[in-house]
Amino acid sequence: MRIDLDVISQWVTPSSRVLDLACGDGTLLSRLASDKSVFGYGLEIDSNHISDCISKGVNVIEHNLDTDSLDTFGDASFDTVIMTQALQTMRYPDKVLEEMLRIGKECIVTFPNFGHWKARIYLALNGRMPVSDILPYEWYDTPNIHFCTFKDFEFLCKQRGITVKHRQVVTENSIDKTGAKFLPNFFGETAIYHLS
Amino acid sequence: MPHSHPTGSVGIVTPSTQRFTDPLILANGDVLEEYDLVYETYGTLNQSASNAVLICHALSGHHHAAGKHSPDDRKPGWWDNYIGPGKAIDTDRFFVVSLNNLGGCHGSTGPVSINPKTGKAWGATFPRLRVRDWVHSQAKLADHLGIDTWAAVIGGSLGGMQAMRWSLEYPDRLRHCAVIASAMKLSAQNIAFNETARQAIMSDPDFHDGDYLEFDTYPKHGLSIARMIGHITYLSGDGMGEKFGRELRKGNFNLGERDLVEFEIESYLRYQGERFSGTFDANTYILMTRALDYFDLSREYGNDPSQAFAQSKCKFLVLSFSSDWRFSPQRSKEIVDALIAARKPVTYAEIESSHGHDAFLVPNARYHDVFSRYMQQITI
Numbered sequence: 165m166r167i168d169l170d171v172i173s174q175w176v177t178p179s180s181r182v183l184d185l186a187c188g189d190g191t192l193l194s195r196l197a198s199d200k201s202v203f204g205y206g207l208e209i210d211s212n213h214i215s216d217c218i219s220k221g222v223n224v225i226e227h228n229l230d231t232d233s234l235d236t237f238g239d240a241s242f243d244t245v246i247m248t249q250a251l252q253t254m255r256y257p258d259k260v261l262e263e264m265l266r267i268g269k270e271c272i273v274t275f276p277n278f279g280h281w282k283a284r285i286y287l288a289l290n291g292r293m294p295v296s297d298i299l300p301y302e303w304y305d306t307p308n309i310h311f312c313t314f315k316d317f318e319f320l321c322k323q324r325g326i327t328v329k330h331r332q333v334v335t336e337n338s339i340d341k342t343g344a345k346f347l348p349n350f351f352g353e354t355a356i357y358h359l360s
Numbered sequence: 361m362p363h364s365h366p367t368g369s370v371g372i373v374t375p376s377t378q379r380f381t382d383p384l385i386l387a388n389g390d391v392l393e394e395y396d397l398v399y400e401t402y403g404t405l406n407q408s409a410s411n412a413v414l415i416c417h418a419l420s421g422h423h424h425a426a427g428k429h430s431p432d433d434r435k436p437g438w439w440d441n442y443i444g445p446g447k448a449i450d451t452d453r454f455f456v457v458s459l460n461n462l463g464g465c466h467g468s469t470g471p472v473s474i475n476p477k478t479g480k481a482w483g484a485t486f487p488r489l490r491v492r493d494w495v496h497s498q499a500k501l502a503d504h505l506g507i508d509t510w511a512a513v514i515g516g517s518l519g520g521m522q523a524m525r526w527s528l529e530y531p532d533r534l535r536h537c538a539v540i541a542s543a544m545k546l547s548a549q550n551i552a553f554n555e556t557a558r559q560a561i562m563s564d565p566d567f568h569d570g571d572y573l574e575f576d577t578y579p580k581h582g583l584s585i586a587r588m589i590g591h592i593t594y595l596s597g598d599g600m601g602e603k604f605g606r607e608l609r610k611g612n613f614n615l616g617e618r619d620l621v622e623f624e625i626e627s628y629l630r631y632q633g634e635r636f637s638g639t640f641d642a643n644t645y646i647l648m649t650r651a652l653d654y655f656d657l658s659r660e661y662g663n664d665p666s667q668a669f670a671q672s673k674c675k676f677l678v679l680s681f682s683s684d685w686r687f688s689p690q691r692s693k694e695i696v697d698a699l700i701a702a703r704k705p706v707t708y709a710e711i712e713s714s715h716g717h718d719a720f721l722v723p724n725a726r727y728h729d730v731f732s733r734y735m736q737q738i739t740i
Contacts, residue, residue, distance in 0.1 A: 181703070203703070203705075205700060205706075211709075211726060214709055214730070215729055215730060215733055217707075218707055218730060218733040218734050218737065219733045219736070219737060220737075221737045222707075223675075223705045223706055223707055224707050224708075224709075225696060225700075225706070225707070225708045226708055226709045226710050236697040236700070236701070237700070238701065241701075
């Protein structure tokens, strides 16, 4: 699941300022720094990830996005605010999204599509919450507490007046690749949104 | 996991003393015509002098940060947990310089030194130093050692204040600045604790307005109480509870029991006060606590910390400890926020610990991991 980094990288302006929320092990920021001379900070809560970031020389700030405010980040103080595969783990995803759009001139968000056909069929046939290789958690221990589909997300954007500049759908196999051209919300596994 | 803490030692170390005869103009307008700085070094300075690290000590610290002075020493230097081969400040890579600050009482010129103008001990007349005075004297020591640029300037608590001041006063002379359990200025509560400690010293009849040396006395009792007050604030309530609880040192509460009952914590604090007051100078304690109180990173930068940090050119590591209420994680976050607002590189971690402010001295697996990783990625 690192295919989205290439897409994200395309949308980030060279030598710009980037804030990566839930930056994980710092792979993206470290790549943006070396490939595009980007100056960035990552916010992260997991201590192992923080350690990985430090070893990569990534500016990482220990921060809990669910409980610590982002008030101290100035309006439009970053060119791009990024959040990859973490929106669905937030306690208040809509508030985080609003903060991202306040702090960044642009935002990039990626999340797994709960409307993917495998999830739909799993629920339809088994009558149980989908568990797959991409979503390997049981309902009670999953960090993904706010799942949405592409449609759900776009509905939120429309409601809040958020402009979707680009959307790229990521697929793993050829069936999905072909299908996603016609029915992205059915065949797309991950979406990458470029917002402003 | 303290048992996994690296045990490498720098071994037996010997302090050096350097006399400086270039007058040092102090922030309060006084001039120190000449002065001594006592320091220790660990590790080897490389050819290009690019691997030097400066350790700035805290309130009661001194130059002896690592190793032992003799094999019989009961304890190693004050930061031996983090300085040594294979440790966070790895002496196999770095050349570490640790000095006793001016105004100290461990060999550098301070209140117990003789004022050449009077032939008597400075005592209470020793200039009221500010953090920047230490920074300027440390820069003189760097010149003497042939160190143009520090790979890192590192300090905890009051030492962190010096490290931050370094980044503003000499932005081209350090590449990394590690600020541990520190703050950009003290809170009113912090100043209140310091003043109470000072009053304990000054109200000791043996203090004689700071000229106790002339009277051949020593305000041991006052200094002891000052240390007890300080010590309470360096520990956390939970940490104290875990360690001492309500355990009794002597006596009991049986019916009919008249003898004094004493809690373990009482005896512990008294022991700490007793030990400290036997080795520390009261005037130095007053001077150091005042320097702490006076410090305000952004006073001359329109009280805007981001304007202050705009001067800096180095990268920052900021660390705080969850149970530290004297220099709480919030104070460290303010540093981080100011650095982000100033668009400076910074890494921040809040370390889980029950040791309060003292946590920066105590073995802690995550602290060691974060600190080590940061130091390892510094190019030398």
